[in-house]
Amino acid sequence: MSKVSRRKFLAGSLAGGAAVMLSPAKNAMAAGSFAGFPEGMGVLVDMTRCVGCRSCEAACNKEQKLPAPDQPFDDYSVFDQTFHHGTQKRRPTEKAYTVVNRYEPEGSDKPVYRKIQCNHCNEPACLTSCFVNAYTKTNEGAVVYDGSVCVGCRNCMIACPFHIPGYSYSKVIDPVVKKCIFCYDTRVKYGKPPACVEICPAQVLTFGKRKDLLKIARARIKKNPGKYQAEIYGEKTVGGTGWLYLSGEPFEQLGFDTTLQKEPIINNVKGFLGTVPMVLAIWPALFTGFHLLATKNKGHDDHHDSDAEEGEE
Amino acid sequence: MFVDSKWHMKSLLILLSGLFLTLPAYAMDAPESVTIDALAKYYEPVEFDHEMHVDVSEDCSSCHHHTTGTGTADQYCSKCHSEYKELVKVACQDCHPTQPFSAEVVNLQSQQDIFHADMNGLVGAYHQNCMGCHQEVGGPTGCEDCHARTEAGDEFYHAGKYAPTTAEHATAGH
Numbered sequence: 192m193s194k195v196s197r198r199k200f201l202a203g204s205l206a207g208g209a210a211v212m213l214s215p216a217k218n219a220m221a222a223g224s225f226a227g228f229p230e231g232m233g234v235l236v237d238m239t240r241c242v243g244c245r246s247c248e249a250a251c252n253k254e255q256k257l258p259a260p261d262q263p264f265d266d267y268s269v270f271d272q273t274f275h276h277g278t279q280k281r282r283p284t285e286k287a288y289t290v291v292n293r294y295e296p297e298g299s300d301k302p303v304y305r306k307i308q309c310n311h312c313n314e315p316a317c318l319t320s321c322f323v324n325a326y327t328k329t330n331e332g333a334v335v336y337d338g339s340v341c342v343g344c345r346n347c348m349i350a351c352p353f354h355i356p357g358y359s360y361s362k363v364i365d366p367v368v369k370k371c372i373f374c375y376d377t378r379v380k381y382g383k384p385p386a387c388v389e390i391c392p393a394q395v396l397t398f399g400k401r402k403d404l405l406k407i408a409r410a411r412i413k414k415n416p417g418k419y420q421a422e423i424y425g426e427k428t429v430g431g432t433g434w435l436y437l438s439g440e441p442f443e444q445l446g447f448d449t450t451l452q453k454e455p456i457i458n459n460v461k462g463f464l465g466t467v468p469m470v471l472a473i474w475p476a477l478f479t480g481f482h483l484l485a486t487k488n489k490g491h492d493d494h495h496d497s498d499a500e501e502g503e504e
Numbered sequence: 505m506f507v508d509s510k511w512h513m514k515s516l517l518i519l520l521s522g523l524f525l526t527l528p529a530y531a532m533d534a535p536e537s538v539t540i541d542a543l544a545k546y547y548e549p550v551e552f553d554h555e556m557h558v559d560v561s562e563d564c565s566s567c568h569h570h571t572t573g574t575g576t577a578d579q580y581c582s583k584c585h586s587e588y589k590e591l592v593k594v595a596c597q598d599c600h601p602t603q604p605f606s607a608e609v610v611n612l613q614s615q616q617d618i619f620h621a622d623m624n625g626l627v628g629a630y631h632q633n634c635m636g637c638h639q640e641v642g643g644p645t646g647c648e649d650c651h652a653r654t655e656a657g658d659e660f661y662h663a664g665k666y667a668p669t670t671a672e673h674a675t676a677g678h
């Protein structure tokens with residue numbers, strides 16, 4: 192049992208809340224130092240400027256070498272797509288790390304477009320929930336991941352307050368997390384703006400140091416208080432995010448979760464840290480238990496075979 | 505297309521560097537037409553009918569802020585720039601950088617005074633200014649109303665002959 196197989200991890204996550212709540216423990220201490228990389232970069236998204244052209248989606252697709260889209264990027268009928276009985280608009284997926292959605296807030300004479308992608312949190316819940324340390328918050332502010340160590344447990348998917356990480360199922364036995372990485376490898380690392388920022392025709396997206404962007408955002412609000420909401424979404428949300436939003440309409444009318452806490456998600460689990468060593472000790476036993484339960488009705492030999500195979504991974 | 509002035513030489517230089525929208529210092533010297541090719545990769549250059557826009561706009565400063573015309577109407581800018589004073593810099597790209605997020609410009613965000621730290625890049629300045637007005641007066645607002653897309657553009661947007669086939673389409677959703 193020195194190596195826990197993927198299937199056992201999955202069985203473990205069936206235990207629901209328990210696995211998600213407890214797994215951040217491993218990275219929790221390190222996470223405390225993420226609050227302020229002073230030179231961290233970010234992007235200010237000014238939704239009052241967005242014209243919904245979807246060029247940012249196209250640029251992301253090209254830069255990240257993503258699969259061809261289901262519809263052309265100049266097809267605006269995607270704004271009418273909804274999921275889960277009309278309750279959910281498009282979300283980023285493993286094939287599209289950013290999507291633009293259209294909203295028609297009450298009392299507004301024109302539609303509002305909102306680009307979504309990973310917000311590159313100061314203290315990322317995805318990172319703290321990942322027990323194989325797949326995630327890294329870089330000095331430049333990007334939240335990146337190492338797909339080669341991802342075991343596909345989906346903890347980060349559940350932990351992310353913005354429902355960002357997607358999963359690639361192309362290799363059935365090797366699912367891997369897929370999300371916006373702030374064009375880290377190809378651009379931000381070299382001081383260049385992400386592809387979406389560069390293509391945006393209306394300069395909805397302003398790339399800069401997070402601390403400068405906050406000043407710029409406050410200055411825009413001050414200069415034009417009638418045009419903007421007073422709040423900068425992401426300034427405080429879940430401990431602050433690298434991507435910040437300005438809006439002319441109330442955020443809750445544009446699909447933003449305005450009920451999220453100000454503290455980083457990690458603070459929720461700090462109380463559990465004391466129990467962690469014990470938990471880590473009993474995990475393997477727990478998972479073995481789940482596994483035995485799940486395979487109870489199968490022949491004993493069967494079980495042994497599959498176990499051996501998985502152990503090879 | 506351009507009148508003979510010191511701006512002429514400058515225009516040529518900028519044309520060679522691939523990007524320009526330049527205006528002579530006096531409205532009466534303004535060019536009839538200006539070629540804008542800031543997006544030339546995915547779109548054909550746009551012939552901007554400057555003369556027509558001079559006719560329909562109230563004053564040069566509607567677009568040129570405080571650099572030419574009767575001075576800015578923007579209360580925020582007029583605190584310093586209320587006096588009508590012709591500036592040497594009149595062309596859009598004299599102030600609005602073509603690469604607004606180069607390391608150099610990003611550095612300026614923290615160094616410049618708060619009034620100019622938030623400067624739009626050239627493409628952003630065009631679209632915010634053009635689209636804002638076009639929406640108000642009913643001018644064209646769709647991308648291809650002004651920009652004819654190139655083949656590289658079709659490929660980029662997965663449109664035209666690069667559009668996904670219906671078979672791929674069937675997998676839409678999430």
Ligand code: SF4
Pocket residue numbers: 308309310311312315316317318334350351352353354355356370
């Ligand atoms: S938005 Fe979600 S995926 Fe992105 S850094 Fe924050 S928690 Fe992680």
Ligand code: SF4
Pocket residue numbers: 240241242243244245246247248291304306390391392393394395396
């Ligand atoms: S490229 Fe800019 S204007 Fe176009 S949809 Fe994206 S954010 Fe909006």
